[in-house]
Amino acid sequence: MENRKKEIVKMLLNQNLDAKDEEEMWDLLINNPITVDVDKENDAKMTFGDKVADKISEVAGSWTFIILFCIFLIAWIVLNLFFWKDSVDPYPFILLNLLLSCLAALQAPIIMMSQNRQSKKDTIRNKNDYRTDLKSELILEQLHDRLDMVIENQEKILAYLQKEEQENQGKDSKN
16 A cells, blocks of 8 residues: 555656655655645745835726826826916927836836736645645545455455354254
8 A cells, every 4th residue: 555655646746756755755745734825924025125016016906096097197188288388298298208108117017026926926826736636636545545445344244244144044954
């Protein structure tokens, strides 16, 4: 049964392991908890910059931001065209284009930092899922082996009981 477990570990990991590594892997998979709380671990490692990047990404990726930004753009254009005599930014709105370019130049890398961090969290989650699936499969295989042993023992007991019953019937027919 132990060799079967090692074969399963090798098969599932798709690699050749030496005996020591197999035992460590088996112990890790079956006897120890293997999952990690990704959010808790990530939150503990977050720097101030990481937190700011996440907040900016959260705000910049919302409908509220898009609507407010559209209102800002429309207000900028209307104010400069109709209400300010000596407009701050006359048509073709070169200052507005500069502001938009600066915003995009700063916003894009900040959002990418947040996405990279999320990607790392997703990778850790995927590894946790794989480990959990592997552990579940090994435990199920172990349960299957034990169930086979129980069935085999039941068949032996049943055969023994039938043999005893036949012997008792043979004794009764002689009497």
